[in-house]
Amino acid sequence: MSEEPFKVIGDLYNRIFTVQSSHLEVKVDYLVWNQIFANLPKDYKLPDIPVLQLDRPFDIGER
């Protein structure tokens, strides 16, 4: 990987977060994140809510 990556605002990739907040000061490596973003499933979200719903019985149907 290049020593000086081309940086862009991370908010460009907000789609993967359940709560979409703005952080204009946070920059990310464009090449890395573009590649990650291109390969993620369309419904991919962070955090992984089903795993974190700790008081609910497990249900395969809601994975």
Add this chain to the structure above:
Amino acid sequence: MKILLATYWLIPHVGGVWKYMTQLQQRLEAMGHQVDLLGNSPDYAKFHIVNRGRELPKERIRPFLSAKLAQEYAPQLHADRIIYFYEEDRYHLELSAAYFGLDQYDIIHTQDIFAARAISRVKPAHVPLVAQVHGSVSGELHNHFRLNPHLGITEGSPAWKYLKSIEYYGATSGAVTITSTHWQKNELIRDFGVPENRVCVFQYGLDTLDFWRKAQAGTNMQRPVDKKVIIFPARLSFVKGIDVLISALGMLKYIRQDWVCWIVGNGEKMEELQRQVDGLALSNDVLFLGERHDIPALLMQSDIFVHSCIQDNQPFSVMEAQIAGLPACVSNAGGLPEMVEHGRTGLVSPIKDPVSLTQHLHQLLEDERLRKQLGRNASAWGEEHWSLDRMVGRLLELYRQVIG
């Protein structure tokens, strides 16, 4: 086939999962398949495909995730630092796997619950996932919490519930879940609600040619001329129950002194175990050999193998001891009773029962004929049962079924 073997744990690493992955890789590649190995780096700084030189440092991701997953946006993650630690690192694995690209593989075979859940969330739909469970992460940590009440983590705590949740979601992430023992299968069904029809049991295999090559390479350890050698190769951690063996040896010394014990491995319990040895005046009888790469040769110098663990699934060390023709004194934890038949290939004692273990060691030291007979039985059973060719054949058949 192009196959990805993936784990959340560190690779390379001295441990059963890494050994399993490399044995499988070597055998599959010898058959013409291409195998990649994905996992955490030994310094936890990156995820990498270690045999291809591909990597993504976590620092390329972490600041972004920290901002977007701060407490105000993802409070569930911050309910306990254990939850945040494992989840954040799992998300690193997910994003790294996406970065490397999973579309290139015909099948993905994960080696733990974290990797299974991670890969299932980022893989393309057409690439099948086989999830293998080598042990119980939640079982091990729940035990740790029970024994360390000062941590304040009980059954109602978020960290406790989280481990149960990730165990469930990890174990149900694949088209099929493989485990090597019926004990583990039953635990997945009973404790985590994994559907029975998704769990498949078949045993590990051992590369016996490699074992014998290492055995023949020898060791610089010399066994004492007039004493028997008791050997316990294991990571020096709580679950391995090495303290149980040392307690037993403290009692055994009062009965007889015609033995020494070699404890082979490193780990966080080293100082504590050393203190226990000193306290029982066993310093001249129990030797800590540290981490070694000549275990097959050490086994060939030994007379009795011990594995007095609190929890284990199907440890390689027991398989190696059987191939070496040693009788095994094991606890009845986890999958061990499926590996050692009491009175035929070894002697099985209850978990955390140093008195029974003392009696078993005394019995084998006293009765040379019994010790040798159990060793011969163990060797014959091991050669038959731990065939790597059989294991790889069954795995390939499973791969084809899942792909097909």
